[in-house]
Amino acid sequence: MADGNRQILLDRLPQGDKLGPEHFRLAEASVPSAGAGEVLLRTRYISLDAANRAWMQGATYRSALEGGQVMAGGALAEVIQSNVSHLAPGDTVFADTGWQDYAVAPGARLEKLPAANLAEGEPVTHLMSVYGVAGLTAYFGLLECGRPKAGETVVVSAAAGSVGSIVGQIAKIKGCRVVGIAGGAEKGRWLTDELGFDAAVDYKSPEFKRLLRAEVPDGVDVYFDNTGGAVFEAVLFAMKNFGRIACCGALSQYDGAPPAHGPRGIPGLIVTKRLTLRGFVVMDFDTQREAALKDLAGWVASGQLKVQEDIIDGLENTPAALIGLLNGENRGKRMVKVR
Numbered sequence: 255m256a257d258g259n260r261q262i263l264l265d266r267l268p269q270g271d272k273l274g275p276e277h278f279r280l281a282e283a284s285v286p287s288a289g290a291g292e293v294l295l296r297t298r299y300i301s302l303d304a305a306n307r308a309w310m311q312g313a314t315y316r317s318a319l320e321g322g323q324v325m326a327g328g329a330l331a332e333v334i335q336s337n338v339s340h341l342a343p344g345d346t347v348f349a350d351t352g353w354q355d356y357a358v359a360p361g362a363r364l365e366k367l368p369a370a371n372l373a374e375g376e377p378v379t380h381l382m383s384v385y386g387v388a389g390l391t392a393y394f395g396l397l398e399c400g401r402p403k404a405g406e407t408v409v410v411s412a413a414a415g416s417v418g419s420i421v422g423q424i425a426k427i428k429g430c431r432v433v434g435i436a437g438g439a440e441k442g443r444w445l446t447d448e449l450g451f452d453a454a455v456d457y458k459s460p461e462f463k464r465l466l467r468a469e470v471p472d473g474v475d476v477y478f479d480n481t482g483g484a485v486f487e488a489v490l491f492a493m494k495n496f497g498r499i500a501c502c503g504a505l506s507q508y509d510g511a512p513p514a515h516g517p518r519g520i521p522g523l524i525v526t527k528r529l530t531l532r533g534f535v536v537m538d539f540d541t542q543r544e545a546a547l548k549d550l551a552g553w554v555a556s557g558q559l560k561v562q563e564d565i566i567d568g569l570e571n572t573p574a575a576l577i578g579l580l581n582g583e584n585r586g587k588r589m590v591k592v593r
């Protein structure tokens with residue numbers, strides 16, 4: 255065990271400004287020990303999520319973050335000491351460790367991640383990407399909320415990100431025509447050439463709305479919305495009657511000053527096009543998780559679902575990795591290998 259516990263503190267909360275390195279501070283603490291009913295965890299891979307930034311704005315599905323605390327975040331972690339019977343040293347768990355080398359957590363809320371979910375030679379990081387929150391969010395959001403049918407047109411925003419890249423591929427597996435929305439021509443080419451999307455549209459282009467309409471001439475049946483804002487508005491106007499929108503997140507609203515106005519067309523277009531909008535949080539589907547993992551693992555094994563991971567080295571680089579994610583640096587699931 256190392257002698258110290260490096261921690262990244264959220265030194266102060268951004269107040270309507272964009273997240274920057276000045277909001278974080280590296281600190282050193284002693285390694286904690288596990289009390290009754292607790293486990294001591296060594297953090298191995300920290301998950302970088304757009305939601306990390308959303309938590310700084312106020313309460314979401316978890317309480318708001320406060321300045322001066324260890325930055326919150328989930329991680330793949332190894333059990334080092336255990337005072338609960340269902341976990342032993344060496345087990346791998348996904349836990350809310352925060353951005354630090356070591357964390358103590360109540361054991362009751364943790365479960366050992368079954369290595370059985372991994373095929374021979376599959377990296378442990380897949381437990382946090384395709385078999386973790388990203389894969390399950392894509393799976394349930396698309397299939398339970400979007401409910402696509404073969405032959406339908408599916409559009410997904412933040413399409414080259416961790417959730418979006420999996421959404422588009424699952425929609426292809428289900429026989430849909432898939433259009434991804436992402437920033438820049440290079441990401442677009444990756445979506446079509448490597449992941450098999452039918453088309454990609456650059457939302458940063460001044461011609462975005464026209465380019466989108468050209469790719470969905472008959473309209474959109476299912477929209478998986480990761481962004482909200484102007485992208486949401488553009489797709490809303492392109493929806494078909496009786497279309498379904500899975501509201502997964504609002505990336506365009508997390509970082510920096512709030513937008514001048516919300517998407518136009520609400521509620522009018524929802525009525526006239528008879529749209530269904532359904533918001534969801536991945537935990538809503540916990541009871542269906544095993545079946546989803548089985549499907550995901552089957553698609554990975556058959557090569558129908560490509561897993562893209564974007565791994566940054568070193569705990570000290572975690573703030574820059576999150577800032578970069580919010581600025582579109584990542585492809586697929588971004589995480590930090592702690593050491």
Ligand SMILES: NC(=O)c1ccc[n+]([C@@H]2O[C@H](COP(=O)([O-])OP(=O)(O)OC[C@H]3O[C@@H](n4cnc5c(N)ncnc54)[C@H](OP(=O)(O)O)[C@@H]3O)[C@@H](O)[C@H]2O)c1
Pocket residue numbers: 302303304305308387388391411412413414415416417418435436437438441457480481485501502503504505506507534535536537579580581582583584585586587588
């Ligand atoms: N509901 C749930 O249970 C649940 C669970 C997990 C995640 N989520 C949501 O899923 C979404 C994706 O999160 P993630 O952590 O997987 O991040 P991610 O998609 O891997 O990365 C974020 C991407 O968003 C794009 N982006 C940034 N600002 C944008 C803007 N203003 N407009 C459009 N695109 C923008 C960037 O790519 P470009 O280069 O394309 O700009 C960036 O790479 C988020 O909304 C998150 O809150 C929801």
